[in-house]
Amino acid sequence: MTAFRLLWTAADQLTRRNLLLAAVLAGTAELCAAGLLGVSGWFLTSCAVVTAQANTTWSWMYPSGTVRALALGRTGLRYSERLVSHGALLGATVSLRSRLVRAATTVPARELRDHRDGALMARLTSDVGAVGGTAGQVFPPLAGIGLTAAAVVTLLMVTSPPSGAAELLLLALSTATAVTAERRTRGHQRTAAQAWAAARTSLLSARSALPELRCLDAVDLVRDQVADAVGRARCAEAAAASVMRRSRLLLRLLAVAGQTALLVLALSGPVFRQPAADAIAEVLLVAAAYELMETLPQVLCDHGLAADAAQRLTDLANRALPDELPTTSAPGALLAGTAGALVARQVPVGIDDVRTEWSAVIEPGSVVMVTGPNGSGKSTLLATLAGRISPAAPRSVLLDGVPVESLPAHAIADLLTLVEAEDWIADATVAENLRQAAPGADDDTLRAALAATALERLPLDAPTGPLGGALSQGQRRRLVIARAVLRAPAVLLLDEPTAGLDDRTAVRMLTGVRRALPDSALVIALPDRHEDLIPFAATHVLRLQATPRAATVE
Structure with missing residues (x-):
């Protein structure tokens, strides 16, 4: 042009x-x-x-x-x-x-x-x-x-x-x-x-x-x-x-x-x-x-x-333009009985010679635990479910019944939030970082989100520093998770949320997130050594391997 x-x-x-x-x-x-x-x-x-x-x-x-x-x-x-x-x-x-x-x-x-x-x-x-x-x-x-x-x-x-x-x-x-x-x-x-x-x-x-x-x-x-x-x-x-x-x-x-x-x-x-x-x-x-x-x-x-x-x-x-896009009269019409769900159909998981396929219907309120050693493909799977990596096959990942690859960014953001292992934090205060997810939230709402992630002692006016450098690793992880909780998404994807946390704090944080978002589907990726930290039952468990063994699904 x-x-x-x-x-x-x-x-x-x-x-x-x-x-x-x-x-x-x-x-x-x-x-x-x-x-x-x-x-x-x-x-x-x-x-x-x-x-x-x-x-x-x-x-x-x-x-x-x-x-x-x-x-x-x-x-x-x-x-x-x-x-x-x-x-x-x-x-x-x-x-x-x-x-x-x-x-x-x-x-x-x-x-x-x-x-x-x-x-x-x-x-x-x-x-x-x-x-x-x-x-x-x-x-x-x-x-x-x-x-x-x-x-x-x-x-x-x-x-x-x-x-x-x-x-x-x-x-x-x-x-x-x-x-x-x-x-x-x-x-x-x-x-x-x-x-x-x-x-x-x-x-x-x-x-x-x-x-x-x-x-x-x-x-x-x-x-x-x-x-x-x-x-x-x-x-x-x-x-x-x-x-x-x-x-x-x-x-x-x-x-x-x-x-x-x-x-x-x-x-x-x-x-x-x-x-x-x-x-x-x-x-x-x-x-x-x-x-x-x-x-x-x-x-x-x-x-x-x-x-x-x-x-x-x-x-x-x-x-x-948004007003020129075709509308879908029935969001769940593409897959009957899965409205409001995140559907994975034969999604490749794992790496290299240990790749296999995984299918699941992640209903509202369900919990999916993905475990495996470093380098086994956990982050790649979550990025695929979030639409940040194009699925290997069209229509293999459906969000509310619609292929994730065809959804615009604003539509995905309204339903799904991914918290990455190294997520971005602005050089501002704690409150300003939280209000990126909820601009109109009052201080009490922000404190409730911090409490849900075991950060109730962190002041709202505390500076975060460049890329969150003024906070510890565990505080950075919990701050971005608190920011995601404020969005109250239908599906929340957490990539190694327990990194940098002791076991007690990790359990408190996961319990608080579940209580704050009882109707949201949680997809949690954890290393093998942390899989026993989830304080609630998982609906699906996917265990990935970094050695030539097939992934197992429970």
Whole structure:
């Protein structure tokens, strides 16, 4: 999908009209600017000639009036174009971002999982900004360049066909030069973008693992990696700037060649000889066209960046909006008798040579215990049930009777919550982290959730630190579980919830979660050594193995 098509599709009627109006105003303003330059040159030259000839019958009123009108028209049109194009830019950006944010709510959870590094947010900010920027940085300048070049060549073709043909050839060479420069510049810019992304990733990773890097004496190594990435990015940016400088120099040389050729053809020989005033006017018109051509590489570069951004946004832009999605009249119609349940049908479990298939109907209020040693596939199974990993076979995991792979993220979030082994905690207070799940919850509700996870002594205003670093491992685990309890999901998936807890605290926490969510289905993954900590009977038990033995189901 091109940037223009994406922008046009997302824009409303007013924005579309402003886009077209801005292009017309920009083109007309540049025509006025070129005409002003040409008429001014002709006028001054004519004044000099008639003064030298002492011609008292020549009138200067009409040419001077034309110069004044063109000057006022150019100023007014450029000002109007700025107002309209900025309005179109804002309208287009708002419309596009609104549509994409609405489309993002239909993205399945497994796809959102791939964007946890901020890639989706980057698309909704920088990429939308690049596409929306075409409304003011690409379309109006291209309209001005195209209309001015076409008008100048047409005028020369009428007055002097050889001159028009020569300028048409040189303008074509200028266009080819600008296109070539833009392609080479985009290549360098992509290299720079990749290098900056690598540097940013290294910095973020090093920031979160700084204590470990200090213990390993690897800070200098990471610093060198970041410096190398930054160096590659700057080299690529310098190469792009060099390409742009050389292209502008070549365009200026072509402009000099075009003006010289026109002047020579206009003033030499009996066939091409023209009045000096007409020749100067034509030269200045051509100069105006070449002045615009010098901006073409940058305009094309902006268009290229917008095209790349539009390509990255295509998948999201093509998604149906929530109000366009088909509705299911009976949520449990796909599997009779399982409404409100999480259904696993022949889901592969285990790893490598010990893979087997598991089927279960996880009814509301039931408990499923998944046990096994580290690396046996417990986390993978829970991620598959949560829709974060695409099921091996379509319709093998059903949530409320609907295939989990077809559900948008908001639908899954309304029914199911997965608490991972290493879940995210904001650098804020305990209360602020809890209110991510229940923004309107009062303090008593938050304290009840903390009490359910054996955290009643943790103050609501206690800071959590970056990634929860101010809390112990056990406190971090219980805090994210308390946050999940506040959502009161129909299905709660807990990945090793007892990690970092002593046996007594683990039992208290599991008992509190069961009491707080009596009607929710619980799927709890535990290591073998903790399987006897569950204080209530399990409806299903799945034991995974990391050695060549089949998984067992109870």
